[in-house]
């Protein structure tokens with residue numbers, strides 16, 4: 001990745017020039033805003049955009065990391081893995097994972113404008129209709145059902161039909177997509193020999209591996225089809241390049257970067273509910289200070305950052321908070337619990353194919369040439385993500401796997417597992433052999449039963465939290481990955497591959513349960529899709545963190561809007577479901593804050609003033625100080 005860093009300076013991509021991006025909170029012209037959003041990530045930037053549409057409302061969005069401007073690996077698709085363990089990453093790691101041979105898994109998260117939408121690997125989907133209907137049924141709020149949520153797909157997407165792909169409309173279903181929305185999305189732009197073979201194999205084996213004309217989800221997620229990507233014209237589409245950039249010129253939007261929120265500040269009571277409308281901040285190289293929200297603080301710090309902030313602020317399981325000497329303000333046993341994520345296992349094959357990416361990754365000169373080509377006109381291998389096709393599958397209803405657990409899928413139309421196909425040696429753990437060309441079929445556990453936890457390591461906000469996903473600690477999850485591997489191999493043995501695939505490589509050929517387990521334990525990785533740590537729950541449940549309007553239960557003036565509110569991991573790659581949750585979240589806020597009568601309006605002025613003035617008053621005598 002040395003190469004990538006050298007090239008950063010060559011790139012000039014202009015942000016629209018109007019933005020005033022503050023780098024230290026001391027430079028802000030005011031300390032009180034209508035809304036304070038913590039985290040300018042995938043969800044946070046959607047909110048920043050929607051809430052500033054009304055020019056009478058001002059919004060501060062705070063981002064711990066730097067700008068994404070001119071950050072080459074955040075712009076050039078195939079270079080995205082170069083963001084891992086860079087200045088744009090949180091560099092988290094998990095505890096040793098018992099289900100993965102006690103390996104420590106690097107848990108990357110974007111730490112720059114756009115958050116993980118600036119760092120992810122581009123697969124873009126909405127989710128299965130069953131995911132949304134299950135969410136509606138859990139929360140008792142029909143607003144989360146697919147019937148209602150589907151309209152946000154059209155608001156969100158700008159599906160760009162690739163001009164150079166013949167019959168592109170056979171690779172997606174145009175009616176399922178928007179083309180007036182914010183986020184440019186498109187199909188893979190770099191054709192490879194494997195493409196035609198995969199599509200032919202879906203015809204040869206149409207019974208078990210049917211072709212899916214559109215992989216975005218909705219009521220038809222099952223089968224194999226073309227990946228849709230948050231890439232257009234060879235360039236990443238993130239929440240920063242879209243939602244944030246298009247709101248940039250608004251004078252009521254304040255963007256504060258390189259500033260970490262350390263904890264929330266209680267600002268008085270609304271009835272018996274403590275209000276949290278203050279945020280303690282620390283900009284790089286300056287002393288901490290506060291900002292306040294007259295209306296709401298919205299946490300969009302993601303599945304790791306959001307529970308960490310709640311816990312640091314005294315909102316969490318009392319016994320854990322006590323251990324760190326943090327006073328419990330709201331006892332919430334579910335904060336940081338029910339972490340759920342997808343797990344992926346690679347199976348490599350030697351191939352006769354000549355156009356795999358292995359040599360590009362092995363040889364700096366080839367990589368430099370590919371980057372040069374991309375610089376010229378945004379084409380070539382760098383313009384694309386790492387996967388052109390993928391598929392989603394269910395286990396047979398009579399499979400003995402369901403003796404281990406009730407069917408964990410979101411519903412009858414939702415998958416149990418996934419297959420991802422790439423034309424290179426794909427693994428973060430097993431280095432590519434020095435010689436040879438490879439393709440990789442990854443199997444992914446889509447409906448996991450194992451649940452993990454995010455908890456504090458200490459009361460210091462600058463310490464990384466403890467992340468223990470407890471991957472593959474459930475028998476169903478282990479069996480599911482063995483069964484998925486066996487089914488995937490039936491696909492790989494389609495006749496159309498006989499002149500292309502030579503044989504399994506890298507010791508991934510084992511067939512017995514023991515051999516499969518061994519391979520899974522030693523090579524499994526996660527797919528960065530964690531959710532659940534600030535889960536929505538039914539109105540009167542004794543578990544969960546937020547209600548169906550995304551307010552933190554038992555508090556006033558505080559919401560969570562990001563991936564962490566999903567009670568279970570959706571059946572797809574999670575950026576799309578995160579965007580859709582944020583779009584509805586914004587609508588919920590806009591609707592609630594519309595003063596409906598004059599007396600509402602006066603009440604609103606009184607309550608926001610009193611919470612703000614009590615906050616200012618408390619500044620003198622904090623009883624819940626942070627130690628450094």
Ligand SMILES: Cc1cc2nc3c(=O)[nH]c(=O)nc-3n(C[C@H](O)[C@H](O)[C@H](O)COP(=O)(O)OP(=O)(O)OC[C@H]3O[C@@H](n4cnc5c(N)ncnc54)[C@H](O)[C@@H]3O)c2cc1C
Nearest residue numbers: 039041042043064115116121123261302305563573574575
């Ligand atoms: C490497 C990688 C690859 C992925 N690949 C895919 C993929 O191909 N397809 C897909 O759909 N999904 C993918 N995902 C997952 C997807 O990107 C996430 O589910 C989604 O972006 C989560 O959005 P979010 O808003 O919850 O969090 P984020 O987008 O991570 O935003 C959180 C933001 O808050 C900031 N923040 C956190 N704490 C603080 C604090 N205390 N103070 C100030 N700021 C703070 C962070 O820096 C970040 O900008 C991938 C993720 C990663 C990391």
Ligand SMILES: *[C@@H]1O[C@H](CO)[C@@H](O)[C@H](O)[C@H]1NC(C)=O
Nearest residue numbers: 085086087088089090091111
């Ligand atoms: C992550 O690691 C990189 C490389 O060591 C470093 O530059 C960066 O500052 C680290 N990020 C954080 C948040 O510590």
Ligand SMILES: *[C@@H]1O[C@H](CO)[C@@H](O)[C@H](O)[C@H]1NC(C)=O
Nearest residue numbers: 158160183184185232233235
């Ligand atoms: C892609 O590029 C074309 C031609 O340069 C341009 O007309 C189009 O607006 C671009 N689309 C996006 C989404 O950037």
Ligand SMILES: *[C@@H]1O[C@H](CO)[C@@H](O)[C@H](O)[C@H]1NC(C)=O
Nearest residue numbers: 333334335337338543544567
């Ligand atoms: C985790 O979620 C389940 C519902 O899926 C719930 O019953 C359970 O109480 C939750 N656990 C915690 C600790 O929140």
Ligand SMILES: *[C@@H]1O[C@H](CO)[C@@H](O)[C@H](O)[C@H]1NC(C)=O
Nearest residue numbers: 164372373376377378379380
């Ligand atoms: C991009 O440039 C290459 C030459 O480097 C050329 O062959 C190709 O047609 C160009 N593509 C587009 C879309 O302009």
Ligand SMILES: *[C@@H]1O[C@H](CO)[C@@H](O)[C@H](O)[C@H]1NC(C)=O
Nearest residue numbers: 395396397398399400401402
């Ligand atoms: C399950 O049902 C399928 C047909 O739907 C049948 O082919 C298969 O043999 C059955 N398997 C078992 C274990 O009963």
